[in-house]
Amino acid sequence: MKENQIRELVNELRDIAIEYHGTQQLRERIARTVRATIIQAGNSPVTHDGWISCSERMPAQDDWILIYSKHGEYMAGQVQGEYVELSDGTLSWLGNALFWMQLPEPPL
Secondary structure, eight states, X not given: OOHHHHHHHHHXXXXXXXXXXXXXXXXXXXXXXXXXXHHHHHTOSBOTTSOEETTTOOOOTTOEEEEEETTSOEXXXXXXXXXXXXXXSOEEEGGGEEEXXXXXXXXX
């Protein structure tokens, strides 16, 4: 599980604890929530190394991404509709992409 998924799970469990006041119902509800989250994480379109299959999910408009194409090429750029605008200003059609991942924020 990624850090943000764990944080969301912890917040959800806090809300459940407040609602059920530490009862047997609380323990059962926490068990169901954890089980569902783990199952959902296992069904994620994100691979263990962060790549997302384009057949499962496409990036959002204006996202900065790295793509791996069906031609074996790696390209980085910003999503512009059905294309990725590369650093040299050219466009690469997202239809050729097999996998993509979000680029990290640049260092400050």
